[in-house]
Amino acid sequence: MSHPPLVEVRDLAVSYRVAGERVKALKQVTFSLAPGETLAIVGESGSGKSTLANALLGLLPGNARVDQGQVWVEGVDVAHASERTWRTLRGRTVGLVPQDPMVSLNPTLRIGRQVAEALVLARGRRYRGVDADVQALLAQVGLDAPALRARQYPHELSGGMRQRVLIAIALAGEPRLIIADEPTSALDVTVQRRILDHLQQLTAERGIALLIITHDLGMACDRADRLLVMKQGEPVELATPRQVLWGAQQPYTRALLNAAPAFVPRRRPRAQPGQPLLRLHNVGKQFALPAPAGTFTALQGLSLSLHAGQTLAIVGESGSGKSTALRIALGLETPSTGHVEYSGVDVSGYSWRQFRPLRRRVQLVQQNPFAALDPRFTVYDSIVEPLVAFGLLKGPALEHKAVELIRRVGLPEQFLDRLPRELSGGQRQRVAIARALALAPEVLLLDEPVSALDVSVQAQILALLDDLQRELKVAYVLVSHDLAVVASMADQVLVLCHGQVVEQGPAAQVLGHPGHPYTQALVAAIPGHSRSVLPVAV
Amino acid sequence: MKGYLAGRLAQAVLVLWGAYTLTYFILYLLPGDTLAIMLSASGMEADGLSAQELAQARAFYGLDKGVFEQYFALLWGALQGDLGQSLSLGRPVTALLAERLPQTLALAGTAIGLSLLAGVGLAYLTAYVQWRPLKAALARLPSLGFSVPVFWMGLLLIQVFAFGLGWFPATGSQGTASLVLPAITLAIPSAAVYAQVLQRGFQGVWQEPYIATAFAKGLSRAQVQARHGLRNAALPLLTLVGLQVGNTVSGAVLVETIFSRNGVGRLAQEAVLRQDIPVVLAIVAVSAAAFVVVNLIVDLLYPYLDPRITHTAKVS
Numbered sequence: 001m002s003h004p005p006l007v008e009v010r011d012l013a014v015s016y017r018v019a020g021e022r023v024k025a026l027k028q029v030t031f032s033l034a035p036g037e038t039l040a041i042v043g044e045s046g047s048g049k050s051t052l053a054n055a056l057l058g059l060l061p062g063n064a065r066v067d068q069g070q071v072w073v074e075g076v077d078v079a080h081a082s083e084r085t086w087r088t089l090r091g092r093t094v095g096l097v098p099q100d101p102m103v104s105l106n107p108t109l110r111i112g113r114q115v116a117e118a119l120v121l122a123r124g125r126r127y128r129g130v131d132a133d134v135q136a137l138l139a140q141v142g143l144d145a146p147a148l149r150a151r152q153y154p155h156e157l158s159g160g161m162r163q164r165v166l167i168a169i170a171l172a173g174e175p176r177l178i179i180a181d182e183p184t185s186a187l188d189v190t191v192q193r194r195i196l197d198h199l200q201q202l203t204a205e206r207g208i209a210l211l212i213i214t215h216d217l218g219m220a221c222d223r224a225d226r227l228l229v230m231k232q233g234e235p236v237e238l239a240t241p242r243q244v245l246w247g248a249q250q251p252y253t254r255a256l257l258n259a260a261p262a263f264v265p266r267r268r269p270r271a272q273p274g275q276p277l278l279r280l281h282n283v284g285k286q287f288a289l290p291a292p293a294g295t296f297t298a299l300q301g302l303s304l305s306l307h308a309g310q311t312l313a314i315v316g317e318s319g320s321g322k323s324t325a326l327r328i329a330l331g332l333e334t335p336s337t338g339h340v341e342y343s344g345v346d347v348s349g350y351s352w353r354q355f356r357p358l359r360r361r362v363q364l365v366q367q368n369p370f371a372a373l374d375p376r377f378t379v380y381d382s383i384v385e386p387l388v389a390f391g392l393l394k395g396p397a398l399e400h401k402a403v404e405l406i407r408r409v410g411l412p413e414q415f416l417d418r419l420p421r422e423l424s425g426g427q428r429q430r431v432a433i434a435r436a437l438a439l440a441p442e443v444l445l446l447d448e449p450v451s452a453l454d455v456s457v458q459a460q461i462l463a464l465l466d467d468l469q470r471e472l473k474v475a476y477v478l479v480s481h482d483l484a485v486v487a488s489m490a491d492q493v494l495v496l497c498h499g500q501v502v503e504q505g506p507a508a509q510v511l512g513h514p515g516h517p518y519t520q521a522l523v524a525a526i527p528g529h530s531r532s533v534l535p536v537a538v
Numbered sequence: 539m540k541g542y543l544a545g546r547l548a549q550a551v552l553v554l555w556g557a558y559t560l561t562y563f564i565l566y567l568l569p570g571d572t573l574a575i576m577l578s579a580s581g582m583e584a585d586g587l588s589a590q591e592l593a594q595a596r597a598f599y600g601l602d603k604g605v606f607e608q609y610f611a612l613l614w615g616a617l618q619g620d621l622g623q624s625l626s627l628g629r630p631v632t633a634l635l636a637e638r639l640p641q642t643l644a645l646a647g648t649a650i651g652l653s654l655l656a657g658v659g660l661a662y663l664t665a666y667v668q669w670r671p672l673k674a675a676l677a678r679l680p681s682l683g684f685s686v687p688v689f690w691m692g693l694l695l696i697q698v699f700a701f702g703l704g705w706f707p708a709t710g711s712q713g714t715a716s717l718v719l720p721a722i723t724l725a726i727p728s729a730a731v732y733a734q735v736l737q738r739g740f741q742g743v744w745q746e747p748y749i750a751t752a753f754a755k756g757l758s759r760a761q762v763q764a765r766h767g768l769r770n771a772a773l774p775l776l777t778l779v780g781l782q783v784g785n786t787v788s789g790a791v792l793v794e795t796i797f798s799r800n801g802v803g804r805l806a807q808e809a810v811l812r813q814d815i816p817v818v819l820a821i822v823a824v825s826a827a828a829f830v831v832v833n834l835i836v837d838l839l840y841p842y843l844d845p846r847i848t849h850t851a852k853v854s
Contacts (some may be wrong), residue, residue, distance in 0.1 A: 091756030104747040108769045120754040153845040
C-alpha cells in the first residue's frame with residue numbers, strides 16, 4: 001500500500017460491565033483501512049460490530065472499557081484518548097451516518113441549524129455565508145428545494161430525506177472517514193439503493209474512506225472493497241467480496257450467506273379449486289382530509305382471493321396502502337368501496353359486534369416482536385389470552401393447550417413462565433406466532449414478520465411458518481418490502497404503489513418477469529441482485 | 539388557529555362556570571345555619587334575637603330565598619362584576635380581593651419563578667455532573683424536597699433565618715424582604731417535582747440517537763446538553779407547570795397562614811371557616827380563572843417548544 005493507513009486497529013479488546021461482571025464485546029480485532037477504501041463490517045446483532053464503530057468514534061458508553069490493543073486514526077493513538085482529543089477527530093476526521101434516520105435528528109431544531117452546527121464546528125467559528133453553504137450541502141446530498149428543507153423540521157421530512165440530511169451533516173466537517181452504521185436498514189429498498197449509491201458516489205468523489213456496518217452480506221458484497229466478518233466479538237474472516245462469495249473459508253460466513261433468504265421463487269402446488277377463505281373485491285379506502293384538501297385515496301381497486309394453505313404476498317413501500325389493506329382484511333377498517341368476503345359471506349357491512357366471532361378465523365402477527373407482546377405478561381399469559389377472551393378453555397385444558405402451542409412453534413415448555421424481555425427477537429416472534437395460532441385460525445396475516453430480525457433468525461422463522469402452513473393448512477397474507485422473503489414464501493404476489501395495484505399474479509411470474517417498471521425497480525433494488533458473481537439463482 | 543383559540547376560550551368559560559356552580563352547591567350542602575354563623579362571628583347570639591328580627595336579617599342578606607334563586611342572583615351579579623357582599627366582614631367582595639390579591643400574586647409569582655429556577659437548575663446540574671457519588675446525591679434531592687411538609691419547612695426557615703440569623707422578617711406582608719421566606723417555602727415542593735421530571739427527561743434524552751449524532755459532529759458535552767438535550771428533556775415540564783399552578787394556590791393557604799400574610803389564601807381559609815359563601819365563591823372563581831389562563835398559555839407555548847405539535851389542521 002502506498003499510503004499510510006487511515007485507520008489501524010491492532011489486537012483490540014473491549015468489554016462492558018454488566019451487573020458487576022465484565023462481558024467481552026470485542027476480542028483480538030485487527031484490521032486497517034486505507035484512505036478512500038470501502039470496508040464493510042458484517043455480522044449479526046451481538047457480533048460487536050456497533051461496538052467497533054463506537055470505538056472508532058470514541059463514543060463507547062460509560063460501562064465500556066478498552067482492555068487492550070491500539071487504535072490509530074490518522075496516526076493518533078486513540079485507544080485511551082481524552083475527550084478533548086476525540087472532539088478534534090469527530091466530525092473533522094471521522095464522520096458518522098447513524099442507523100435510524102427517523103430518530104437521529106433533533107426533533108426540535110430546524111434542519112438548517114443542525115447542518116450549520118456541524119459546519120461551524122468544522123470551520124472553528126461562525127462565519128458569513130454559512131446559510132449558503134448549508135443549502136449547497138443539502139443540494140449535494142440530493143435534496144430538492146434546499147432552501148425550503150433548511151427551514152423545515154425533521155418530522156416534516158421522509159426517512160430517506162432525513163438520511164440525506166444526516167449524510168450532509170457527516171460531510172460537513174470534510175472528514176477523511178465516514179462510518180455508516182446500518183445506514184439504510186430502516187428505509188424502503190428502492191430508497192436504500194438510491195441513498196447508498198449517492199453516499200458511495202459522494203465519498204468516492206472526495207476520496208473519503210467508508211466503513212459500512214451491516215448485517216446484510218448481500219449489500220456488503222455489493223458495496224465494499226473488503227469485508228470483515230465478525231462473530232461474537234471476534235473477526236472470523238477478512239476478504240474481498242469475490243473471495244467471500246466463491247469460497248467463504250469460515251463456516252460462519254457460509255452460514256450467513258446461506259441464511260439470507262435466497263431469491264428463488266419456490267414451486268408449489270396450484271391453489272385448490274373451491275371457495276376462497278378470504279376474498280377482497282374491488283376494495284378502496286378514502287380518508288377525509290380537512291377542507292379544502294378533500295379526500296386522500298389510500299387504496300383503490302384491490303381485488304384478491306386467498307385459498308387454504310396458500311400464501312399471498314402484498315409488496316409495496318411505505319405509504320403504498322399495504323397497512324390499509326391489512327386493516328381492511330382484519331375488519332379493523334371498513335372499506336369505502338367494494339366488499340370483503342369470508343368464505344363467501346360478505347362482511348363489509350358488519351358491525352364490530354357482528355364481526356367479533358369472525359376474528360377467531362383471522363389472526364395477525366405483527367412486525368416488531370419487541371413491541372407486540374405485553375412486557376408485563378408472561379409467555380403463558382400472552383399465548384392463552386385469545387382463548388380466555390373467547391372463553392373457550394379453562395383450567396388444565398388451557399394449560400395443556402398452552403404447552404401444545406409453545407411446542408408447536410419450537411420453544412421449550414419452560415419458556416411459558418418467562419417474560420418477553422428474557423427472550424430474544426426470534427423467540428418473541430415465535431411466541432407471537434403461537435398466540436396467533438391459539439384460536440386455530442384459517443388465515444394468518446403476517447405484517448413484515450421477519451424484518452426486525454437478524455438474517456439467520458429470519459431463515460428460522462420463515463422455515464417455521466412454512467412447516468406450520470404444511471401441517472395446519474393455514475393461509476397466509478404476507479406483507480413485506482423484502483422481495484427475497486416474498487420469493488421464498490409466496491404463491492401469489494400483489495404489488496401496490498400509491499394505493500394502486502400495479503401488478504398481480506403467480507410469484508414466479510411477477511418476480512421472474514416483472515412487467516411494470518415499479519416492480520422492475522423493486523427487483524433491481526434487492527442487494528446482491530445486480531452482481532452477477534452472486535451464486536444464487538434468479 | 540383562530541378556531542382553536544375560540545374553542546379553548548369557550549372551554550375556559552365552561553370550566554369557570556362549572557367550578558363556580560359546584561362550589562356553590564357544596565357550600566350550600568355544608569351543615570349549619572349561615573345566619574347563626576354570621577351573627578356569632580359579629581359577637582351576637584342568634585337565641586338573643588326575636589323571630590321577627592331574624593326574619594328581617596334573613597331577608598336583608600337574601601337568605602330567605604331558595605337555593606337556586608340565591609345561586610342565580612349570585613351568578614348574575616358575578617357576570618356583571620359584582621361578587622356580592624361578604625357575609626362576615628360586611629364589605630364588598632371585590633374590594634376584599636383588590637386588597638388581598640396583589641399580595642398573593644406577588645407570592646405565587648415569585649414562588650413559581652423560584653421553583654422553575656431551582657428545579658431546572660438542579661436537574662441540569664444532575665445531568666451535567668459525571669462524578670457518580672455527587673450525581674446520585676443530586677438525583678435523590680427532589681424526593682427529599684417533596685416529602686418534607688410545607689408547614690414544617692416554613693417553621694424551620696423562620697427558626698433559622700428570622701429568629702436565628704435575623705435576615706428576614708418572620709411574619710407580615712410589608713416589603714420585599716417579607717416575601718423571601720414564604721416564597722421559598724412555597725417553591726420547594728414544586729421545584730422538587732420539576733427537578734424530578736426533568737432529571738428523568740434528561741436520562742431518557744441522553745439515550746436518544748440524535749445525541750450520538752450531536753456528539754459525532756464534535757460538540758462538547760456542555761454544548762450537546764444545552765443545544766440538543768435541554769429542550770427535548772423539558773417538553774413534559776411545560777404541562778407540569780400548568781398543573782402545579784393549582785398546587786401553588788392551595789400551598790398559598792398554608793404558607794400565608796404560617797407567615798401571617800394578608801393574602802387571598804388566608805382570606806380563603808377564614809371565609810371557609812365562617813361559611814362566607816360569596817367570598818369563597820369569588821376565590822374559587824379567581825383561582826379557577828388563573829388555572830385556566832395559565833394552562834391556555836402553556837398549550838399555546840407548546841408548538842414553540844416542540845415543532846411537532848401544531849394547533850392548526852394539518853394537510854398532508
